[in-house]
Amino acid sequence: xxxxRQEPLTDTWVIIATERSKRPSDFASDKKDTGGGxxxxxxxxxxxxxxxxxxxxxxxxxxxxxxxxxxxxVFENKFAALKxxxxxxxxxxxxxxxxxGVGAHEVIVESADHNRNLQDEKVEHVEEILRTWRAxxxxxxxxxxxxxxxxxxxxxxVAGASLAHPHSQLIATPLVPKNxxxxxxxxxxxxxxNGRCYFCxxxxxxKREQERVVAENNTFLSFCPYAxxxxxxxxxxxxxxxxxxxxxxxxxxxxxxxxLKESVGKLAGALNDPPYNLxxxxxxxxxxKNKRYHWHIEILPRLTKVAGFEWGTxxxxxxxxxxxxxxxxxxxx
Amino acid sequence: xxxxRQEPLTDTWVIIATERSKRPSDFASDKKDTGGGxxxxxxxxxxxxxxxxxxxxxxxxxxxxxxxxxxxxVFENKFAALKxxxxxxxxxxxxxxxxxGVGAHEVIVESADHNRNLQDEKVEHVEEILRTWRAxxxxxxxxxxxxxxxxxxxxxxVAGASLAHPHSQLIATPLVPKNxxxxxxxxxxxxxxNGRCYFCxxxxxxKREQERVVAENNTFLSFCPYAxxxxxxxxxxxxxxxxxxxxxxxxxxxxxxxxLKESVGKLAGALNDPPYNLxxxxxxxxxxKNKRYHWHIEILPRLTKVAGFEWGTxxxxxxxxxxxxxxxxxxxx
Numbered sequence: 001x002x003x004x005r006q007e008p009l010t011d012t013w014v015i016i017a018t019e020r021s022k023r024p025s026d027f028a029s030d031k032k033d034t035g036g037g038x039x040x041x042x043x044x045x046x047x048x049x050x051x052x053x054x055x056x057x058x059x060x061x062x063x064x065x066x067x068x069x070x071x072x073x074v075f076e077n078k079f080a081a082l083k084x085x086x087x088x089x090x091x092x093x094x095x096x097x098x099x100x101g102v103g104a105h106e107v108i109v110e111s112a113d114h115n116r117n118l119q120d121e122k123v124e125h126v127e128e129i130l131r132t133w134r135a136x137x138x139x140x141x142x143x144x145x146x147x148x149x150x151x152x153x154x155x156x157x158v159a160g161a162s163l164a165h166p167h168s169q170l171i172a173t174p175l176v177p178k179n180x181x182x183x184x185x186x187x188x189x190x191x192x193x194n195g196r197c198y199f200c201x202x203x204x205x206x207k208r209e210q211e212r213v214v215a216e217n218n219t220f221l222s223f224c225p226y227a228x229x230x231x232x233x234x235x236x237x238x239x240x241x242x243x244x245x246x247x248x249x250x251x252x253x254x255x256x257x258x259x260l261k262e263s264v265g266k267l268a269g270a271l272n273d274p275p276y277n278l279x280x281x282x283x284x285x286x287x288x289k290n291k292r293y294h295w296h297i298e299i300l301p302r303l304t305k306v307a308g309f310e311w312g313t314x315x316x317x318x319x320x321x322x323x324x325x326x327x328x329x330x331x332x333x
Numbered sequence: 334x335x336x337x338r339q340e341p342l343t344d345t346w347v348i349i350a351t352e353r354s355k356r357p358s359d360f361a362s363d364k365k366d367t368g369g370g371x372x373x374x375x376x377x378x379x380x381x382x383x384x385x386x387x388x389x390x391x392x393x394x395x396x397x398x399x400x401x402x403x404x405x406x407v408f409e410n411k412f413a414a415l416k417x418x419x420x421x422x423x424x425x426x427x428x429x430x431x432x433x434g435v436g437a438h439e440v441i442v443e444s445a446d447h448n449r450n451l452q453d454e455k456v457e458h459v460e461e462i463l464r465t466w467r468a469x470x471x472x473x474x475x476x477x478x479x480x481x482x483x484x485x486x487x488x489x490x491v492a493g494a495s496l497a498h499p500h501s502q503l504i505a506t507p508l509v510p511k512n513x514x515x516x517x518x519x520x521x522x523x524x525x526x527n528g529r530c531y532f533c534x535x536x537x538x539x540k541r542e543q544e545r546v547v548a549e550n551n552t553f554l555s556f557c558p559y560a561x562x563x564x565x566x567x568x569x570x571x572x573x574x575x576x577x578x579x580x581x582x583x584x585x586x587x588x589x590x591x592x593l594k595e596s597v598g599k600l601a602g603a604l605n606d607p608p609y610n611l612x613x614x615x616x617x618x619x620x621x622k623n624k625r626y627h628w629h630i631e632i633l634p635r636l637t638k639v640a641g642f643e644w645g646t647x648x649x650x651x652x653x654x655x656x657x658x659x660x661x662x663x664x665x666x
Contacts, residue, residue: 309504
């Protein structure tokens with residue numbers, strides 16, 4: 001069972017991932033092939049036996065689970081950071097706190113094709129990927145131990161992807177993440193001062209100013225945030241005030257697929273297909289009805305190194321003003 | 334003048350570094366030579382004209398500034414993220430806040446030798462490096478615009494060093510960094526609950542348990558923290574309760590030089606000289622006498638990738654328990 005440990009000063013929890021346990025010699029030899037073709041790729045068609053059994057898949061009718069015939073496939077991460085089952089018991093050790101590493105860690109293989117990335121897919125297929133994400137969010141809501149589901153996509157080796165085959169992941173946690181708690185508190189403070197949701201205000205401002213807008217459709221705005229931490233950082237935010245990613249309707253899902261494909265496509269076009277992390281920020285399960293949250297997606301290109309200044313301060317240095325970044329991205333077709 | 338911008342929800346400030354401004358094409362060609370020898374290295378002896386004028390240097394007597402004869406040399410970063418002079422005026426833009434990018438950004442070249450790293454230096458020279466850090470902390474305290482000095486060392490290209498020649502940097506900020514504010518608040522909360530300083534308690538516990546201890550001398554303890562975010566993360570903490578790095582006495586400075594050299598030496602020995610970020614965490618200038626802080630150094634080896642889960646949640650996954658890491662490090666001589 002993995003263990004969660006708390007840094008008592010800053011409320012930062014760390015998963016001590018025993019399933020992934022590494023000795024010094026493991027780091028020296030930690031050079032995985034992230035390019036290359038489908039040979040030996042556990043996410044490729046025909047290699048289903050190389051992964052844990054599938055939890056969910058989009059399949060041609062009549063095909064068997066854990067065999068070819070799928071176009072999207074979900075299974076537990078082979079080296080799961082958190083494991084389902086049991087209660088999330090809390091403990092302590094001297095001045096420190098810990099907790100059982102209960103939760104879930106799943107892989108969503110987004111395509112049967114080893115080389116077809118999000119921007120290359122048809123909108124309808126991106127829609128199916130998002131529908132799969134939504135289904136997993138909804139299913140995991142039933143587990144009383146799980147307070148939050150973090151969905152993320154590591155694209156490219158620099159961004160932490162250890163396999164090149166297109167995939168995303170989710171880690172469901174027995175705690176509400178620090179970043180989400182901070183955003184909720186920030187939204188509360190903003191609401192108290194202004195009587196409005198921060199994101200609703202920011203969307204109005206960005207639509208009026210236009211200089212940071214990357215793309216727009218009926219349901220979503222895609223823009224480079226004013227205090228972008230990374231060059232070419234992009235946020236995709238629903239125009240309607242909505243707390244949970246997983247409460248999106250089918251028609252909203254279609255519009256998200258369109259703007260997500262367009263946004264990552266522009267990024268790939270402007271910067272020669274750069275590595276990025278994509279993260280969904282959504283309200284926790286069982287969210288207090290009196291509180292406010294506005295879900296959104298953050299796309300964080302990994303073009304600069306996060307280094308001593310950032311680790312020391314929690315602040316960032318961004319060499320590309322978001323206005324210039326958005327201008328470049330708008331020009332990509 | 335660089336600009337500071339605030340992410341209103343999370344109190345994260347970002348330096349939009351106009352001096353370092355980059356277009357998409359700059360990222361494609363952003364491959365700097367970080368290995369190699371002293372040819373064209375602006376930090377090497379004889380190339381003093383390639384850097385801004387020196388602010389401070391440890392020199393043989395009779396040698397001229399900005400010429401050979403030095404063994405440690407400090408100057409402004411050629412691409413300074415923050416610039417000195419003027420007032421840190423605050424402004425706003427729609428729902429967002431900003432501030433003039435006032436402060437300082439300096440480089441401390443730690444050796445005249447392109448290839449001699451911290452662990453290879455004599456303790457006496459490491460002591461001179463630390464004395465130089467302390468002198469810059471003390472000098473910058475006189476600037477009324479500066480609230481905090483963040484000292485950091487990026488070691489190795491993966492850790493963000495764009496030049497291989499041994500150096501550290503400081504960025505002095507017109508704000509108290511988010512990470513430091515959080516730690517101060519955490520210390521306050523801990524003190525209220527326990528009537529003791531958190532670090533004083535943790536030191537007692539670590540000395541008793543021994544399993545996470547890496548090294549110890551009269552003045553300092555070096556250990557892998559209980560909730561280490563990174564494999565082989567090491568903290569060096571003064572045993573006496575002390576708020577400010579720059580209030581260290583000469584004899585404490587000597588002991589810090591000894592344990593710092595030993596700690597980075599063990600890291601280099603155990604992991605084949607890995608990249609790391611080193612950060613000093615100290616109390617802000619003009620620290621409220623009624624509050625509590627305990628300064629320390631964090632050494633963060635960059636062996637794992639920070640990816641979507643970390644960016645989404647603010648939590649970390651560490652595949653190496655700190656007890657195992659400390660055990661390996663203790664065995665290196």
